[in-house]
Amino acid sequence: MVETFHNLLLGFTVALQPQVLIYAFIGCIVGTLVGMLPGVGPLAGISMLLPATFGLDPIIAMVLLAGVYYGAMYGGSTTSILIRLPGEAASVMTCIDGYAMTQRGRAGPALAIAAIGSFIAGTLGVIGLMLLAPTLANFALRFGPPEYAALLLLGLLMLAYMTGGSMPKTLAMAGLGLLLGMIGIDAMSGYTRFSFDVVELADGIGIVPVAVGLFGISEILLTASQALPELPKNPALRELMPSGEELRRSIGPIARGSLLGFMIGIIPGSAHIISSFVSYGIERRISKTPERFGNGAIEGVAGPESANNAAATGAFIPMMALGIPTSPVTAVMIAAVMVHGISPGPMLIAEQPNLFWGFVASMYVGNVVLLILNLPMVGLFVSLLRIPYAYLYPCILAFCILGCYSVSNSVVDVWIMLAMGAVGYTLRKLNFDLAPVALGLVLAPMLELSLRQSLAMSAGHYAIFLERPIAATMLGLGSIMLLFSLKPFFSKAHSDWRAKVGLDEVN
Amino acid sequence: MKSHAIALWLGILMSSSSGLVVAQENYPARAVTLVIPFPPGGVADTTGRPTGMALEKILKQPVALVNRPGAGGAVGNAAVANAKPDGYTLLLALSSISVIPAADALFDRKPAYAIDQFAPIALLSADPTILVSHPSLPVKNLKELLALAREKQGQMSYSSSGVYGALHMPMEMFLHHYKLRMRHVPTTGGGPALTALLGGHVELTGGGPAAISAHVKSGKLRPHVSWGASRHVNFPDVPTFKEQGADIEYYIWAALLAPRATPAPIQKTLRDAVRRAVADPDFKNAMARVNSPIQYMDAPEFASYWEADARRLAAMVKIVGKVEAKK
């Protein structure tokens, strides 16, 4: 323990040198700017800057990349809150209440709480990374296909908790998302499904063009001809920061979101997106005033943002301790550190403690610098909204095209984005909730694959899900949740808050 | 607006037909694009970046790396296959380039590209896969493994990087040769396949030397046999299938390719450039750091190597057949 502390101190003395800090700032600024581009999230941001770090000192390179990483995540939240444009899958939930807050003139507090929540979650995540890395990494390995299938099923059942409007409509949208997720090569058999002979579709539809289209483009299509409500000119600093009341409301969601996100984050695979969905679902469920959700509840920003950030930090545990890339972002990070002659893995902490702790320290420095940088910039971001809408929306559309194109340098993604914009526009006209589409799309391929992998492992016996303790526990939990969400149908239906809110106002 | 558009189109047509003649004379006159058909961070990317940087120094023109991931490499491969053959669009291909057309034929899909749409420039690296097992499996060598697998015919399982993927093909070669049956658990890449084995969810997998070396050292994986023609430098104790009397061979290789119709003088320039690039100490260093030993072969030698490899793989894809139909 003492040694751990000593090592960490050593890491910080390296990471806090002035020229290292300058790079941390550069990384955060570039990351934030890049992350504000729709479609360009942490993954693309790091990949873009990776070549630029080849010539740098390893610690500086890592600090720079950590800055880009955190900056890009925060940049994605910024656009979600200000213009309802999720830069990446994890920001989809932030869109809902974050944008609703913007419409009510509370963009400043929403941005601030996103930064504060991310910071706290990042801090807790780094502490967890430091203390628990080897232990948790071995636990994470126990997540095989059956556990993964159970976890994803749990995430889907959470939908029933999240619904704001009619349950069939929400579930239909989840079904639509799952169907979209069926497009592409079936990993088990090699069949290309529903690809309409477009080579690019063989890989499936990416979440980025879908999220940008469904949320961002549809918003522009809906509001193109209307004048937006005038925002207060020169808002005072007080109005940019969350009020005491708002801060009090956010404490619980941030704490729960951090814990939840961290636990989901260490599980190998790309299930991180469900951390923000689950966090939103929980906050809404335990809130005394669930009807505020969807209309600018600050808890709906604080919870998912923290969960998302904690999950990102949690994902570094299997990466550092086992050397296996558990998500696309960690794969790029592994490549980045390997280029500098550091190979993450079981031997790293033991053989090269200074590098491991240097990495931990630089991740944390990136997190701190982001907060210092972004809280003062909240005012600047909010004033972006004062650009006349007639000028703003064409530029947003141009950025959407640029961002979606650059995800994999393919026009097909731009076409998908535009098609999803039209679909999203129609569905919102017809009062459908769109968040389940995004969730379904992300979960479908993973759920199908892990289900069929499990059956391949057991030669077709479903008992595999009940024989394994972790999977069985999660499935049990899911069934209980399902029963609870069905309760209103059997008891007097009108005591439920859903009936009070009436038709869904979420979108 | 309309007449303007027509004028633009005419311009595009003209520039594309007249561009070739000019381009040959002082190639390269502008930036060269190196397409990497996989996402950043993978083998293709970690090989492509140092290659691009080394070529940049020699060609005295920027080499821009473009990741065009999708469909197991098919998207990026097809993009280069159909690119203008002027030497300004090159491909960093992995061995899976030979499998995709064979799989397309199997499923009656419109082929994304054909292998003969490419001209080989040079082979950059080639790594054999190595068969590894979870330490809980009570076998120490290939003989014991074979005995156990025969005893538990159809009950053992292995993970792969996906059907017809870089780790599926060698496993099928192995199983086919020894007439074994095992449960196949495909995943979405080399990383997840390794994770499944490390967690003990499957018993076997094939892995690249770079990916498995740390786990083998720490005792979390047990290596049994290599698909290489000779023993791997980092695993001198691991025998090859050939030593064990099985005529199977498999490599995951990375190579530089150009569109087939690229003019011969330009191909020559590129081959010379790669020959100098592989001698560049920076390049050697960078490749050593990412654990991919350089295995250089110039075009003629590489062409016959590739042909043999492609034939082996196509035959294997046919034998594996449609995964569903087999059942």
Next chain:
Amino acid sequence: MEAENASDSGRKLRSDQVSGLMLCALAVYVWWMNRAYPVGTLSEPGPGYVPLLLAIFMAVMGLLVIVCGGKSVPLAQLQWGEAGRAAALLMACGVAAFALERLGYRITMAAMLIFFLGVLERRKPVMVALVGVGFAFISYYIFATLLRVPLPVSPWGV
């Protein structure tokens, strides 16, 4: 997708009934498309298994939406006031997507912005030109030149 239901504005049709029908239609379409893929068995699901399940699920949900949709907004009351403009925006973006790899990023974006600001929004020509060209070139400089994002360039190098 949006065009059909705008035209058949039935007298007493509710919006949810129309959307429920659309969901059912989608389910049938997916089922039809899915016939090409083997369904497999319960213990060994094939590539067509999950899509078939989802198609059935969608059909059931579509029917439920129709049944529960009796109280939803009548279709005729839905406002489609901005639909024309939305279509124009989408069309323009579609043209831009088509032109992107042919005319290069800068020309396409400048043209698209000039169309939006000049034709749709009717702003002052000076501002239109300034924003359109400025945006195209500055964003190209930042992303393509500084951050090395490979953006398409026209055959003339712009």
